[in-house]
Amino acid sequence: MPVRTSRLLVLIAWIAASASVAAQEGHPVVGSWHGDRGNGPKARTDVTVIMDWDGAQITGVVNPGFENMKLQNAKLTPKDWSLHFEVESKEASGTVTRCLVDGKIDRLGSEQRTLTGTWVCGAIKQDFKLTRDRDYSR
């Protein structure tokens, strides 16, 4: 077996040995979520959502950075683990469009839980899927 192959096996073994990572066990929406939205498998737009819970409300931003959009009217319904929030999307033309985002959390017990649903901005309706990122700090 070449040295390269044995090194690969060592790498695989190391990954297997380090697969267990501490999860985030607090409020289910807290953390950073990555994914995309769009219509169909090709026309997708990357989305990042950062969410927090201060004990009274869910706060956060979509796409943190210069063009971030603050979460508004965010509400989690624990009965079915559905999440609603709204953002104001500013287009290049300067037009502001209100987007309504409705999703459902799945794989609740996993730190890499998912949020899937619809992302509706004005007349445009898209689907989205986000996966919560692993968190090494909280």
Add this chain to the structure above:
Amino acid sequence: MGNAWFGVSVVVGVLALSISSAPFDAQAPAASTQSGARGGRDGAAGDQGGARAGRAGRGRGAAAAGPSKPTPRWPDGRVNLSQVPGVKGFWNVMTGSPIAPGGLPTNLTLDQVPFHDWARALYEYRRSRGGLDDPHARCQPAGGMRFFTVPNGMEFIDQPELNRIFIIDGENRDWRRIAMEPGRTHPSEDDLIPSYFGDSIGHWEGDTLVVDTVGYNEKFWFIRGGLPHTRFMHLIERFTRINFDTLRYEVTIDDKGAYTRPWSGGWDIAWQYTNYDGSPGGEIHEYFCIDNERDAVNFAGK
């Protein structure tokens, strides 16, 4: 060929290590079924198991027969929370719950726990999963008050000359440091590094050790069954050795992220005179749960 055998042996070795590192309850037959749940090391699959910090404990013949001796004291009159000369032993933590019907008679029932809606729903979800998602079943530390529910023994090491008390657990040889300096305060929120055991400051109120802790991370379930908590959790713990054989543990949970108001509960913990397996000795043994176990899916809730 040597390289081939090297590669294969490394893989086999690591996989063997993974398999052999399943948690205690998954690996070894329990010395007792007192926890009543074939779950994590404190019966992780259970929920309201209660404070059966029984005299029988996991170790056979754990406690002395007859009425307990009085609460021991140091020469300066302070309560001694640990061993006394000539009498070995340790606190035989087996399980505990701040929720009735387990624990102290004053414990709240589940319906009375002031959950936020999401926290109650998450707790019910976790219970429905039978502890399958419990980080402790995957060898994560028993943070918060769960420290006082896991087996394998617990001791206090009181060092008044150094203004500190250590609490050591046989479980993974975890330990907590209680700072006892008069006037000490917690670091600011910005300076706190979230952790499993938090930043603890203690003081004595009469014969009761009172410990105030903040700075928890969100990587663990702070009690078996999975009561949720958030980074806002603030615990006030009260330790009272009500007699030689009994340590009363009372805790107030103040977590605005998960509960609408502070609430309290507790349980009693029994002194064990023997080794954990019931043999003569009265000393904490070594126990480690090794990370990356793969057997949890086969025992929780099954």
